[in-house]
Amino acid sequence: MAVYTHVDPDDLAALVARYAIGTVVSCKGIAEGVENSNFLLETTDGRFILTLYEKRVQAGDLPFFVDLLGHLADHGCPVPAMIRDRDGEAIQRISGRAACIIQFLPGISPSHPMPSQCEAVGAALGAMHRAAASFPGGRENSMGHRHWRAIAEATGDLDAVISGLQDLVDAELAFLDAHWPGDLPAHVIHADLFPDNVLMLGDRVTGLIDFYFAASDFRAYDLAVTHASWTFSDDGRHCDPARAQALMRGYAREIALTDAEVAALPLLARGAALRFLLTRAHDWVHTPADALVTRKDPAPLLARLRRYQAHDAAALFAV
Amino acid sequence: MAVYTHVDPDDLAALVARYAIGTVVSCKGIAEGVENSNFLLETTDGRFILTLYEKRVQAGDLPFFVDLLGHLADHGCPVPAMIRDRDGEAIQRISGRAACIIQFLPGISPSHPMPSQCEAVGAALGAMHRAAASFPGGRENSMGHRHWRAIAEATGDLDAVISGLQDLVDAELAFLDAHWPGDLPAHVIHADLFPDNVLMLGDRVTGLIDFYFAASDFRAYDLAVTHASWTFSDDGRHCDPARAQALMRGYAREIALTDAEVAALPLLARGAALRFLLTRAHDWVHTPADALVTRKDPAPLLARLRRYQAHDAAALFAV
Numbered sequence: 360m361a362v363y364t365h366v367d368p369d370d371l372a373a374l375v376a377r378y379a380i381g382t383v384v385s386c387k388g389i390a391e392g393v394e395n396s397n398f399l400l401e402t403t404d405g406r407f408i409l410t411l412y413e414k415r416v417q418a419g420d421l422p423f424f425v426d427l428l429g430h431l432a433d434h435g436c437p438v439p440a441m442i443r444d445r446d447g448e449a450i451q452r453i454s455g456r457a458a459c460i461i462q463f464l465p466g467i468s469p470s471h472p473m474p475s476q477c478e479a480v481g482a483a484l485g486a487m488h489r490a491a492a493s494f495p496g497g498r499e500n501s502m503g504h505r506h507w508r509a510i511a512e513a514t515g516d517l518d519a520v521i522s523g524l525q526d527l528v529d530a531e532l533a534f535l536d537a538h539w540p541g542d543l544p545a546h547v548i549h550a551d552l553f554p555d556n557v558l559m560l561g562d563r564v565t566g567l568i569d570f571y572f573a574a575s576d577f578r579a580y581d582l583a584v585t586h587a588s589w590t591f592s593d594d595g596r597h598c599d600p601a602r603a604q605a606l607m608r609g610y611a612r613e614i615a616l617t618d619a620e621v622a623a624l625p626l627l628a629r630g631a632a633l634r635f636l637l638t639r640a641h642d643w644v645h646t647p648a649d650a651l652v653t654r655k656d657p658a659p660l661l662a663r664l665r666r667y668q669a670h671d672a673a674a675l676f677a678v
Numbered sequence: 679m680a681v682y683t684h685v686d687p688d689d690l691a692a693l694v695a696r697y698a699i700g701t702v703v704s705c706k707g708i709a710e711g712v713e714n715s716n717f718l719l720e721t722t723d724g725r726f727i728l729t730l731y732e733k734r735v736q737a738g739d740l741p742f743f744v745d746l747l748g749h750l751a752d753h754g755c756p757v758p759a760m761i762r763d764r765d766g767e768a769i770q771r772i773s774g775r776a777a778c779i780i781q782f783l784p785g786i787s788p789s790h791p792m793p794s795q796c797e798a799v800g801a802a803l804g805a806m807h808r809a810a811a812s813f814p815g816g817r818e819n820s821m822g823h824r825h826w827r828a829i830a831e832a833t834g835d836l837d838a839v840i841s842g843l844q845d846l847v848d849a850e851l852a853f854l855d856a857h858w859p860g861d862l863p864a865h866v867i868h869a870d871l872f873p874d875n876v877l878m879l880g881d882r883v884t885g886l887i888d889f890y891f892a893a894s895d896f897r898a899y900d901l902a903v904t905h906a907s908w909t910f911s912d913d914g915r916h917c918d919p920a921r922a923q924a925l926m927r928g929y930a931r932e933i934a935l936t937d938a939e940v941a942a943l944p945l946l947a948r949g950a951a952l953r954f955l956l957t958r959a960h961d962w963v964h965t966p967a968d969a970l971v972t973r974k975d976p977a978p979l980l981a982r983l984r985r986y987q988a989h990d991a992a993a994l995f996a997v
Contacts, residue, residue: 365789367789367790368786368787368788368789369789369790371786383786383879384784384785384879385784385785385786385877386786387708387709387710387718388708388709388710389706389707389708389709389718390706390707390708390709391706391707399706399708399718401784465703465704465720466703466704467687467690467702467704467705468687469687470684470686470687470688471686471688558704560702560703
């Protein structure tokens, strides 16, 4: 949850006046997005999200996100495209922050996805990948495989988070370094498609949101992240075969994975579990217990990692 | 800002199904209200606020608020009335909390009210008082004059908040106890009508919100609270005569104050400034600096108190 910056009503009216979206009716800070301040803005023409970019999203990256979301929206993906003002500008300034007015998407994030919802998100991810493949831009994945060792080192004492975690992470990093594939199909991916970044109405995906970790990486790694975050019990111990098969079936409707991708999925999923295990461990150590942002327990990601390490993990990716 | 409690989408759908308000389209936690969790709920029929009551608002007080806001709304006041479900119930339970679905009101809280906005809020306050006078319910004002000494004592070391504050508060409490009027016109009042509890579109008041401090007290004290919060510079040192006159003029359009009320206004305003000075000092001492809720500086209220103590304070209330 996050509203870090106040917006003056007069400044807001001036900002909205740059656009052909009517005049302000209401503007409420919303508890969505961890890194930015977000407001649900209603005008006489409709609803929009106003995002003020705080720290982690650098202003220099904003044109990439504007172009990416515009490209995906133009290709029919339900993503929150930045609106352009009358001069064609999407990136503004208000309250001393870079800011965008963004398309509002209906829907609610599922808490406990049903198999039918997993199938829909698999298909939406696949359709998004087909559109992303023709996007000309690219961006280093600062949360990708090459950076995991540095994140582990920046965390400090991993054993203080979970006893025995340091040895486990060291061994896993060595294994992944030795086996990480070099040549799978790649383009810009979402890289963080957890259920709270998907909006749904029933079984229909109405929004793929929060692209601020989007970067260039293997498309199959994106599928692995989605697998790790949609198909497990809350404690991470059990992968639900019905949800996993549904996710894979939905994705397969849009994308025919290569044999090399299929073979790599268990490994990529180990990487996905490790990536979120490491960043949660990092935030666990570095976020005060009573801070504005809720810390997420790393343990369920460790449980997923162990499941993906098992000799029969390939079966979790059967269509 | 506050969203303390998560709402499961299935539970939300079941709750909304009790009402004749369509089906859920979107539900986003909003950073409004300090004591409760609030969500902006959109259905196929319109927009609503979903409030989950956390700690300070006791479930036992909820029927009072439901009745009060229903009465005020029925009398044409722009207040957020609780919606009743198909069985006539306004108070529900979700996520282990008492909860209400509440009418959505457009508008934005002014940051720096213009005189024309002060006049509008004065008139809206007066109209609300005319409606409240016929409301049969009542409620002890736990933040009223009789309770200020206990709040001061519960704060602890007032001098740690502002040097010299303990002596000043002791003297002011003694003065107010000696002079507080006993027989002014009274009924249920808002008691906290700061600008962030008023929604406006331009010069039009579209919402009087957050009635959770509403209680039985002098109507002129409510006007004094509004005077203290709408007519001063941010630092509390200067009362703007144009804003103050406009506020009084707007109120006078709806309510003809008695001579005793007019005479008491400077004293009531000293009480209003002291009340918010004390509760801010209390929260300053008892809220961790990095907690979810932003602490508000008590100093600007002390500056207002000093201004209302001045021999010429009566002039601030001229119409």
